[in-house]
Amino acid sequence: MGDEKLAKNIAYHDLVRMIYQQEDFDFVGVALQDDTSWRKIHWRYAAGNTSQRFRKIILRSGIGIAGLVIRTGEPFAENDLAHHQYAGYMSQPITMIEHLTSAVAIPIFDQNQLVIGVLLAGYRHQQTITAHSGHVLQEYLQRFQ
Amino acid sequence: MLESVSWVEKNFNETPDAIFIFRDDQLLVSNHAAQTLQADYELSTAYITKLMNSVVRQQHSDTNDCFNCVVLDMAKTAIPFTLPVKNGHPLSFFLVYSELDTAQNVYSLTLKSNDLMQRVDQLAQQRKLVQYVNRAHEEERKRLSQDLHDSIAQGVYSSIMGVRHLETTVSQADPEAFARQTKLIESQLYATLQEIKGMALDIRPSVLDSFGLSAALKALAKRLEENTGIDITVVARDTAELKLSEDVQTVLYRIAQEAMTNAIKHAEANEINLFLVAHEHEISLEVIDDGSGFDVKQHVSFNGHSLGLLNMNERVKSLHGTFQIKSEKGSGTTVTATFPIA
Incomplete structure (x- = not known):
């Protein structure tokens, strides 16, 4: 792993840990798209996770929370994940594995304004996501970049 | 009138269920099936009346939890009953009790073949299964269509938009934007390809x-x-x-x-x-x-x-x-x- 990549790694790690510590979210995670030709999307960094199962997930572009955010480049917020259109293991594995009841997700862009990943934060006990939650994440991400 | 009585009698005799009609403990009438059963398997009428009486009496006693309850009044008393067969598989029946004349204590006992009832159950089960399979088929199609629409159609659509955008970068002579855009389209197409392969695998694993x-x-x-x-x-x-x-x-x-x-x-x-x-x-x-x-x-x-x-x-x-x-x-x-x- 090159120095630049390693630095990026540590930086993302610090980012999720910082958000987890400073805000009241129960779970914070970052999913990134590979730059190999297959462009698989994995959850790479997480804080507040209950197990390591999130590492096994490979996301489907266009489906699920992160999939939608990556496909559209638009933020996503949902307060009733259990009854969402895509509820269920196949399409929202991260919310099932981490038992999230509400979540907010925003796209991560590279310097060329291409979507390369998702920053997601969520609650386990019915706390509500507001427009403010999205702004908070956005601020952290801006400072990070 | 006389004719219709003979029809009823004929029907009574030819029904596959064995029917006995008793007054008190005395057998009044029985149909063909009942007579064959008596002759072939040494079925004693005293035994079935005793069996039935004990069950009926128990159900009508005060100690029964369901005494006087509506369900009991509506349901006919039926008890499972097995008839031993020499050198063979025992026959199982349901013994159904129905009162015909309370004042004179006339009642009928019908032996319904358990096998037959089980077959009816099986048929019902089969029908439910067929329904289930059909519904599962339809669900599968629904899921596929949703996947096609949400994932693949969207992917192709955004690639088309990307190509359109490519034209503007060419007309603006911006090679950097052009390179960025081609990379974006490529990545979208890759993701779509991956999704198609995944769906193909879901449908039928090659x-x-x-x-x-x-x-x-x-x-x-x-x-x-x-x-x-x-x-x-x-x-x-x-x-x-x-x-x-x-x-x-x-x-x-x-x-x-x-x-x-x-x-x-x-x-x-x-x-x-x-x-x-x-x-x-x-x-x-x-x-x-x-x-x-x-x-x-x-x-x-x-x-x-x-x-x-x-x-x-x-x-x-x-x-x-x-x-x-x-x-x-x-x-x-x-x-x-x-x-x-x-």
Whole structure:
């Protein structure tokens, strides 16, 4: 792993840990798209996770929370994940594995304004996501970049 | 009038259920079926009246919880009754009691063949199963259509938009934006391609046809693992040399699929183990999960949820295999299927 990549790694790690510590979210995670030709999307960094199962997930572009955010480049917020259109293991594995009841997700862009990943934060006990939650994440991400 | 009486009499005599009509303990009339039964199997009328009387009396006593309750009044008293047959399988019946004249204490006892009733049950079950299979088909189509629309159509659409955008970068002579845009389109197309391949695998695993069952099961496990994050281990032993018929392979694959999906969806399993083992004369598939488990007895009769299991059972039976589910609340589920091999 090159120095630049390693630095990026540590930086993302610090980012999720910082958000987890400073805000009241129960779970914070970052999913990134590979730059190999297959462009698989994995959850790479997480804080507040209950197990390591999130590492096994490979996301489907266009489906699920992160999939939608990556496909559209638009933020996503949902307060009733259990009854969402895509509820269920196949399409929202991260919310099932981490038992999230509400979540907010925003796209991560590279310097060329291409979507390369998702920053997601969520609650386990019915706390509500507001427009403010999205702004908070956005601020952290801006400072990070 | 006389004619219609003879019709009724004829019907009474020809019905397959044995009917006896008693006053007190004296047999008044019985139909053909009843007489044959009496003659062939030494059925004693004293025995069935005694049997019935004790049950009826018990039901009409004050100590019965259901004394005077509406359901009892509506339901006819029926008790299971087995008739021993010399050198043969005992016949099982339902003895149905109906009052004809309370004042004179005239009543009829009808012996309904249990086998017949079971067959009626089986028919009803079959019908439900067909309905279930049809609904499952429709659900599958719905899911596919949704996937096509949400994932693949969207992917193609955004690629088209990307190409349009490409034209503007050319007209603006911006090589950097052009390079960025081509990269974006490429990545979108790759993601779409991946999605198409995934869907093709969901519909019918080509691996099954070209590389055999164990490879297909491993591919399936890998895909489910990627989608859900659950640990799935596949162990295949001595199956490489095996020549299984296409039907058996497909059924084993579908059982593994259904069992794993059940474990993921309903049992919230953390770990699934799948064993495919070839023995001397049979091949067995075992799917073991550590999920919440369920009460098998409750799910054996139909209640809507269990039809998937029933369907698996039917598919296995049609290919001369055996199928078994072991589960207890709180201690996971084991699904086993075995097929004979030459």
